[in-house]
Amino acid sequence: MSRPKGMQLLQGNEACAWGAIDAGARFFAGYPITPSSEIAEVCARELPEYGGVYIQMEDEIASMAAIIGASLSGQKTFTATSGPGFSLMQENLGVGIYQEVPCVIVNVQRVGPSTGLATRPAQADVMQSRWGTHGDHSIIVLSPASVKEMYYLTVRAFNLAEKYRTPVILLSDEVIGHLRENIALPEPGTIEIINRKRPQGDPKKYLPYKPDEDGIPPMASYGDEYIVHASSSCHDETGCSNSKPDTNNKLLNRLRAKIYNNIEDIVQVEYFGPADADITIIAFGATSRVCKQAIVEAEKEGIKINLLRLITIWPFADEQVQKVLEKAKAVIVPEMNQGQVLGEVQRVNRTNTPVYQVSRTDGELFTTAEILAKIREVAI
Amino acid sequence: MKKTWQIVMAGDGGQGLIVGGRILAQAAILEGKNVLQTQSYGIAARGGYSEAQVIISDGEIYNPKCETPDLVLALTQTAYDRYCEQVDENCLIIYEEDAVTPRRGKNEVGYPFKDTCLDIGSLKVINSLFLGVILKNAPIVSKESMVNSIKEALPSKLHEINLKAFNVGMGSE
Amino acid sequence: MTYKYTDYLKTEAQPYMWCPGCGDGIVVRALAEALAELQLPPHQVVIATGIGCWGKADDYFATHAFHGTHGRALAFATGIKIGNPELHVIVLMGDGDAVTIGGNHFIHSARRNIDLTAVVVNNYNYGMTGGQYSATSPLTARTTTSPRGVPEPGFDVCALAETSGANFVARTTAYHVLQIKKYIMQAIQKKGFSLVEVMSPCPTHFGRRNFAGGPLAMMKYLKERAVPKSRFDKMTDQEKIDHIATGIFVDKERPDFLKVYRELNPINQLADQGGGNK
Numbered sequence A: 001m002s003r004p005k006g007m008q009l010l011q012g013n014e015a016c017a018w019g020a021i022d023a024g025a026r027f028f029a030g031y032p033i034t035p036s037s038e039i040a041e042v043c044a045r046e047l048p049e050y051g052g053v054y055i056q057m058e059d060e061i062a063s064m065a066a067i068i069g070a071s072l073s074g075q076k077t078f079t080a081t082s083g084p085g086f087s088l089m090q091e092n093l094g095v096g097i098y099q100e101v102p103c104v105i106v107n108v109q110r111v112g113p114s115t116g117l118a119t120r121p122a123q124a125d126v127m128q129s130r131w132g133t134h135g136d137h138s139i140i141v142l143s144p145a146s147v148k149e150m151y152y153l154t155v156r157a158f159n160l161a162e163k164y165r166t167p168v169i170l171l172s173d174e175v176i177g178h179l180r181e182n183i184a185l186p187e188p189g190t191i192e193i194i195n196r197k198r199p200q201g202d203p204k205k206y207l208p209y210k211p212d213e214d215g216i217p218p219m220a221s222y223g224d225e226y227i228v229h230a231s232s233s234c235h236d237e238t239g240c241s242n243s244k245p246d247t248n249n250k251l252l253n254r255l256r257a258k259i260y261n262n263i264e265d266i267v268q269v270e271y272f273g274p275a276d277a278d279i280t281i282i283a284f285g286a287t288s289r290v291c292k293q294a295i296v297e298a299e300k301e302g303i304k305i306n307l308l309r310l311i312t313i314w315p316f317a318d319e320q321v322q323k324v325l326e327k328a329k330a331v332i333v334p335e336m337n338q339g340q341v342l343g344e345v346q347r348v349n350r351t352n353t354p355v356y357q358v359s360r361t362d363g364e365l366f367t368t369a370e371i372l373a374k375i376r377e378v379a380i
Numbered sequence B: 001m002k003k004t005w006q007i008v009m010a011g012d013g014g015q016g017l018i019v020g021g022r023i024l025a026q027a028a029i030l031e032g033k034n035v036l037q038t039q040s041y042g043i044a045a046r047g048g049y050s051e052a053q054v055i056i057s058d059g060e061i062y063n064p065k066c067e068t069p070d071l072v073l074a075l076t077q078t079a080y081d082r083y084c085e086q087v088d089e090n091c092l093i094i095y096e097e098d099a100v101t102p103r104r105g106k107n108e109v110g111y112p113f114k115d116t117c118l119d120i121g122s123l124k125v126i127n128s129l130f131l132g133v134i135l136k137n138a139p140i141v142s143k144e145s146m147v148n149s150i151k152e153a154l155p156s157k158l159h160e161i162n163l164k165a166f167n168v169g170m171g172s173e
Numbered sequence C: 001m002t003y004k005y006t007d008y009l010k011t012e013a014q015p016y017m018w019c020p021g022c023g024d025g026i027v028v029r030a031l032a033e034a035l036a037e038l039q040l041p042p043h044q045v046v047i048a049t050g051i052g053c054w055g056k057a058d059d060y061f062a063t064h065a066f067h068g069t070h071g072r073a074l075a076f077a078t079g080i081k082i083g084n085p086e087l088h089v090i091v092l093m094g095d096g097d098a099v100t101i102g103g104n105h106f107i108h109s110a111r112r113n114i115d116l117t118a119v120v121v122n123n124y125n126y127g128m129t130g131g132q133y134s135a136t137s138p139l140t141a142r143t144t145t146s147p148r149g150v151p152e153p154g155f156d157v158c159a160l161a162e163t164s165g166a167n168f169v170a171r172t173t174a175y176h177v178l179q180i181k182k183y184i185m186q187a188i189q190k191k192g193f194s195l196v197e198v199m200s201p202c203p204t205h206f207g208r209r210n211f212a213g214g215p216l217a218m219m220k221y222l223k224e225r226a227v228p229k230s231r232f233d234k235m236t237d238q239e240k241i242d243h244i245a246t247g248i249f250v251d252k253e254r255p256d257f258l259k260v261y262r263e264l265n266p267i268n269q270l271a272d273q274g275g276g277n278k
Helices: A012-023 A037-050 A060-072 A083-098 A126-131 A147-164 A174-178 A247-260 A285-300 A318-327 A341-347 A368-379 B017-030 B077-084 B113-120 B123-137 B143-153 B156-170 C024-038 C054-060 C073-083 C095-100 C103-112 C157-164 C177-189 C206-210 C215-225 C229-233 C237-241 C257-264
Strands: A007-011 A025-030 A053-056 A076-081 A103-111 A117-121 A140-142 A167-173 A180-184 A229-231 A269-272 A279-283 A305-310 A312-314 A330-335 A355-359 B004-012 B034-041 B049-057 B071-074 B092-096 B108-111 C045-049 C064-067 C088-094 C117-122 C168-173 C194-199 C226-228 C244-251
Touching (some): A007 A012, A007 A147, A007 B017, A012 A037, A012 A076, A012 A103, A012 A147, A012 A180, A025 A060, A025 C073, A037 A053, A053 C257, A060 A083, A060 A103, A076 A083, A083 A103, A083 A126, A083 A167, A083 A247, A103 A147, A103 A174, A117 A174, A126 A167, A126 A312, A140 A147, A147 A167, A167 A174, A167 A285, A174 B034, A279 A285, A285 A305, A285 A368, A305 A318, A318 A341, A330 A368, A341 A355, B017 B034, B017 B049, B017 B123, B071 B077, B092 B123, B123 B156, B143 B156, C024 C054, C024 C117, C024 C177, C054 C064, C073 C257, C095 C103, C095 C117, C103 C157, C177 C244, C215 C226, C226 C229, C229 C244
Parallel strands (some): A025 A053, A279 A305, A279 A330, B092 B108, C045 C064, C045 C088, C117 C194, C168 C194, C226 C244
Antiparallel strands (some): A007 A180, A140 A312, A180 B034
16 A cells, blocks of 8 residues: 655645545546646556546546546546646536536646646636636635645545535646645544535435535435436426426526535635735735745845735635735735736725736746735835 | 755756655655755656756745755756856855866866766666765755665665765765 | 336326437337336436437436436446446437547447447437437438538448447347347346447438438338348448348457456455545
8 A cells, every 4th residue: 555654755746646535535537638647647556445446538528527427426536637628628517516516626737728838837727717617607616835735625625525515626736736745644534524415314205406404405326215317407406307497597596505605614715924014915826835935035125015825716715805905005916827816806806906917827937036026016 | 054955956867866856855854844846857758858956944835946046966068057147156066077067166066977876886876976965065964864765765675886876975985 | 026117217207308200219118128127126227318309318217317418428427337336327329429429438438348338319310409410310311401411421330339349239220119128138238338229210300301201101111121230231232221230230248347447456455444425
């Protein structure tokens, strides 16, 4: 058995795979794509040791389909990809959302669009992770910024998926996926694991999409005596097609409420730096690390800056970002894209606080000097 | 003891730089330090440019890149050229005598890595050799930690020759 | 408990939405009869469908059911089966779903020999969306997107499955009701990838545009033009165009995907470590 013992140097992608296995994932279906393939390789090697199955499907469309199917049969499932594969997965991701199927999709972002630069990082799939699949829908997207978070946020992704009966996206990037840091994996049994609610009572009375009070239907599996009908068409509480007026309204509203009524549970942020700073950086993923470095160095120059790091990208941290905008004299939003989180920050900017964009789209991480330069420019 | 070390090891693919970076990183982990290691390649599947970066710190490591390296190991002219003007004068450059024509004039040390490996009997021990040379010039970790890390990384039948190479690099053999 | 064919059907959902003269309803009944004859508990059966007229069959079954996106039924079904290998997973696809948009998943499922039963009802066009041509429409046929004739020949669905490595491949027609049931039974019992192709009339679209006479004439055509493969193989090229080869084309025992996977990857007794749902 090769589960890393003690303090070890683990690659971000490796830590993600171990997080999934520790969270109970026993089925991975995927297609190799740089810079995510290491996740598949760890799963191919390790999943059978735990009674699980690794299958390499013919494409990402099939991979997304297979993880939905296996989840409906009761397994915890996931896949891993990057931009081009993520694009292929969109249609079936919508199936997962509409059918309320717990599963995790890891997107290790690389430069796009199209083939882009396979081995270089970007953060440009933020909006796609929110709206890539057609139609009204909600989604949970988490953003790791370290090897530790590649482990712990993967566990969290599975827990949120099970709790809210939804696909969850782990939106990483090539830097975090490929760097190695020291991490001691927790002892088995010491982390919180959440499993989907199961139905109780008379199987004959079971309606697969009838919600409990919390808006989430208990989930039976194929093979149970509780009969499951999962449909990609508009469906009612029986799971069967229903095109009567108001069916879709009710369904969409309930799906949205599942996420947006639970913002406090789902949204996580990190605050870094002096609380009384005038200028705040809002950043996520690999970029946030460079920002922390810049904040530490700015302090040496006597400039006080702090950082709001988005750990959950979607649903967006409206409340926390709004508070930052109210308090700060200026906000800086550096991203390895042409401005995607930027738009969301502006959306909640009720105080007309100046918001400064910093973009980098050349497949290179920001340098500390670049961030510092912007800080100095804004601080004047 | 320095709080943070930024080490860059660069050269060609096949020169053991990535494994060398991992061994150094693991040695620091044995001492309870925080470590961050990255690697990059050129586009060629074999040979071509190869680089490992290791950051070792008592505290949290923020930026994952070595922006102000304390030490650069350059085994090829390409590697040397990439870093020579970029680093400040406090950064020590250790270069392969056989392949590099240096130009900085200060705080750089040449070493005959390839020839020394041939003397020892195998080109494959070059990373243990350069780890010894690095450690001799910069007290990043203890000798014991490095030795333990080399042993952990390699199968036992390779320990003897690699530890010999390490000691040669340290100047103790 | 003895299961009757009605135990597998949601009789309250009938009458079917399909057109009079369509073969889909016949295949539903044949499938339900097959399940009853095999005495499979309904909760161990999953009907997985795609998009199209035949894809709407999921609403009529009282077993577990899945309705997915166009062309991807086999991929969903692969996950369903591996997730719980005790299940009998039967995948219902039209010709568009199975071998046009679904072509890639079709050949890979057969190659991989995943233990699924595919029942493909082939009516030579995309019926639900108004009768456009599909990858099985014959060359020069008239459809709504080929007013002057389809410029491409159609696939031989059974040949595709055979070449890709399926363990069981059979073809019949909507006329040959008992044969449909018999082949489906054999297909379900066969481990590995099994295909039953049922040629069917589409009286509203393809049939109307390419055949003289109504649904009865189309059914008669199927009856008269279906010949055993041995006879078909001896025909001239021109005769072949006007006939349909039927019968069991492949019946072999190549090990299925999960069997091979477990042989190569034996499970260590760590299956209970970490979290997990079961």
